[in-house]
Amino acid sequence: MKIIEAQRLTRKFGDFVAVDAISFNVEAGEILGFLGANGAGKTTAIKMLTGLLSPTSGDATVAGFDVYSQPEKIKKSIGYMSQRFSLYEDLTVAENIRFYGGIYGLSARQISTRRDDLLERLDLGHARDDRIRSLPLGWRQKLAFSVALLHEPRIVFLDEPTGGVDPITRRQFWDMIYETAARGITVFVTTHYMDEAEYCDRISIMVDGRIEAIGQPADLKKSFDVASVDELFVRLARPVQA
C-alpha cells in the first residue's frame, strides 16, 4: 500500500524553482532516506508533504489525503521531529507528553496510558517529573521521537534527527527507527550522514530541486558503479556544490 504518492510535485518561489516536478511513492512501513545537499529542496518538499506549504503544481497524497484540500487531515496522520528535539526544556517529561498529546486531541486517559507505556519502554519512569533540561542529550532525543509517535501517526517525518549526537546514541536511535517501521509506521528521514543512508530501505537523492536517483542503496550503488552511498552522493551533488 502506498502511503505517500507524489506526481510532478512542484513549488516555485517567484522565478526560483525550489522543487522541480518530483515524482515518487513511499510504501507503508518503509524507511525512506531523503538525501540532498543544503538548498537542494528537501525542506520545501517536506513542507509540502506535511501540509505547511501549498504546491505550485503537481499532485500528492499523504496517508490518502490530498495536500491541497486536506492539509488538516494530513497533519493529524503524521508525526514530526526535527534536529532540535522539539521538547520544552522548562517543562517536565510528563508535562511535555501531556502537552503534545493534548494538541493532537488525545483524551486524558489515552495520554496517561500511553505516557506510562512510553516511560516504561524507554526505561525513563524515574525521570517522569524531571525537567527536560536536566536529561542527557541521548535521552531527550529518544523521548522526542517517542513523543512524535504518541498520537500513533501513520507516517513520521524526521528532519536530520541525529545531528550533533554521538555515534552510540545514533546507533540506538536507528534501532528505534527500525522498531517503528516494523510496527507498520512509515519513516521519512533526512540526514547528512551517509552511513545512516545505508540503513534505509530506499534512498532518494535530490539535486537542484529534482530527484536524481531513487531506489534501494544496493541497487543504486550497482547501477552507478560506486562502492558506497557516500561516493554516489558526492558524484551526484558535486555539480551544485562547485
Added chain:
Amino acid sequence: MKSFRGFVIKEFFHIFRDYRTLLILFGMPVIQLVLFGYAVRNEIQDINIAFVDSTNDHVTRQIKERIRASSYFNVIGQLPSERDIREAFQRGLIKEAVVFEPGFASRLAHDGVADIRIVTDATDPNTAKSMQAYTASIIAHYQRDHLGSTALRIVTESRMRFNPELKSVNLFVPGLIALILMLVCALMTSITITREKELGTMEVLLVSPLKPIHIIVGKVLPYFVLSFVNVVTILVLARLVFDVPVRGSVPLLLAECLLFILCALSLGILISSRSNSQQTATMVSLAGLLLPTVILSGFIFPISSMPVALQLFTHIVPAKWFLIIIRDIMLKGIGIEYFWKETLVLAGMTLILMTASARSFKTRLE
C-alpha cells in the same frame, strides 16, 4: 478547544518557571513606580539660596522672611556682593540668589519701583525655571499683601490646574502604565514567540493540527491577563502610596487600558513574525517601541515644545493617544465625550496592527 487550554497552561508554566520573566512582569512595574514616584521629581524642595542685600531695610527683611518661611528654600545666608554669586554657584553652595538693589525700601517709597534680581543656577534648566517661578510668586504675594493699595501694579498670578501641588507622580503614573504595557505586551510576546522559533518547537506546533490562530492567541493570552493585573497593581499602588487620584470612571479607564494592551500585543506579534531570534526581537522592541513611548509620547517631554517634524511623527506613537486619554480620565475626571476621537485613533491603530500581524504571520508559513 481542549488542546487550546493545554497550550495556554503550557504558556503559564513557561512564565512562572523563568525568574527573569517573572522579574520583568512583576518586579519592574513596582520598581519603576517607586523610582518615578520618589526619585524622579520635577517639584523643588529645600533649594539652597542666598541673598545680596546691602541695605537690609524693613521691606527686604519682610521679603526674605517670606522666602525663608517657604518649604521650597533653605536660606544659606548673605553674600557681600553680586560678584560672589558666581563663585557660590561654582562651589555648589547655592542654587539661587536673590539680589535686592541698594536702598530698596527708600527707592520703593520715592519712585514706586524697586528692583529685585533673581539669579538661578541653570545647569538644570527645568529646576531653575521652577525655582524662579516659586520665588517670583512669593514676592508677588508679598507685594499684594503689603503694597497692593499704594503701588499700582498688575500682579500676574499663575495657578496650576488639575495638579495644584505640581506633583510629578501624578503625571508619571499614566506614562508609566503606557511604558509597562508596552514592555510587557510588545516586548515579552515578541520574545516568547521568537523563542519558540529559536528552539525549533514552532516547527512542531505548525506541523500539528493546531491552527496558527490558536498558536498566536494561546501565546499572547497569558500576557494579556498578566498585563491587566499589572495595570490594576500600578493603579492601586499609586493610590495607596502616592495618593494619585482616579477622578474619572474606573471601568472606562480599564476599558481604555484593555484597548492599549490589544494594540501593544499586536505590535509584539508583528515584530515576532518578522524576526527569527530573540535578540532581534528585543532590539526592535526596545528601539522601535520603548524609546518612542518614553520620549515621543508626552510622557516626559511635552509634545508642544518639539520641532514640527517630530510633532507630526508623534501621531503614529500609540502611547501618545493613550496618554491623552488616561490623563483625561485620571486627572481631569472627564468622560468619553471629550476624548472619543483619541479613542477612535487608538482603536483604528489596533485594528490595522492586528490585520498586519495576522497577515504577516500567515505569509511566514508559506
